[in-house]
Amino acid sequence: QLQLQESGPGLVKPSETLSLTCTVSGDSINGTTYYWAWIRQAPGKGLEWIGHIYYSGGTYYSPSLRSRVTVSVDTSHNHFSLRLSSVTASDTAVYYCARRRGYYSNFDYWGQGTLVTVSS
Amino acid sequence: SYVLTQPPSASVAPGQTATITCVGNNVGSKSVQWYQQKPGQAPVAVVYDDVARPSGIPERFSGSNSGNTATLAISRVDAGDEAIYYCQVWDPSRDQVVFGGGTKLTVL
Numbered sequence: 304q305l306q307l308q309e310s311g312p313g314l315v316k317p318s319e320t321l322s323l324t325c326t327v328s329g330d331s332i333n334g335t336t337y338y339w340a341w342i343r344q345a346p347g348k349g350l351e352w353i354g355h356i357y358y359s360g361g362t363y364y365s366p367s368l369r370s371r372v373t374v375s376v377d378t379s380h381n382h383f384s385l386r387l388s389s390v391t392a393s394d395t396a397v398y399y400c401a402r403r404r405g406y407y408s409n410f411d412y413w414g415q416g417t418l419v420t421v422s423s
Numbered sequence: 424s425y426v427l428t429q430p431p432s433a434s435v436a437p438g439q440t441a442t443i444t445c446v447g448n449n450v451g452s453k454s455v456q457w458y459q460q461k462p463g464q465a466p467v468a469v470v471y472d473d474v475a476r477p478s479g480i481p482e483r484f485s486g487s488n489s490g491n492t493a494t495l496a497i498s499r500v501d502a503g504d505e506a507i508y509y510c511q512v513w514d515p516s517r518d519q520v521v522f523g524g525g526t527k528l529t530v531l
Binding site for chain 2: 350351355366399404408410411416
């Protein structure tokens with residue numbers, strides 16, 4: 304059974320960089336049809352796609368976050384990561400990592416989510 | 424950018440059928456995904472690729488997609504179906520994932 308687990312600081316100061324890692328267990332991240340994604344949810348709000356990456360490194364980012372986001376993959380450690388720079392209070396959210404089944408398809412496995420608060 | 428519009432809320436009596444709509448320009452030409460999210464939990468896929476059900480999802484959950492409207496139907500609703508439901512598509516013209524705003528389903 305595939306499992307995803309987010310990890311990283313729960314508190315980040317304004318203007319700093321948010322960094323999270325998603326560790327994948329139960330299968331290799333090298334699956335040729337899968338994309339590895341980050342999605343967030345601000346308190347009381349809906350889901351917002353941040354971006355995703357193919358195992359070979361091709362990336363797709365939300366236009367509204369593209370200038371601040373980097374998603375990377377480490378196949379040797381079977382994990383992928385999110386970096387979001389110059390954070391503000393509006394970046395406070397639960398951050399989920401997820402697996403996307405294919406180019407047009409859905410997110411079939413999700414991590415439990417991790418709350419990141421931006422505050423001084 | 425592409426927009427998916429869902430009603431903020433819907434309500435249904437136990438045992439009845441709930442229908443949740445997701446409206447987008449020519450959404451029928453796209454593959455629509457549906458997720459259920461209960462409080463404090465991660466979303467769970469309940470319908471994928473317009474009409475398919477993931478393993479473990481009851482047959483009570485069904486999807487359809489045509490024209491400008493995709494629909495999630497939940498038959499024989501019970502209290503355990505209370506949740507927020509989100510639709511989602513991939514917009515290939517802009518290479519981006521789009522989520523609807525979510526519909527909170529209340530079982531009366």
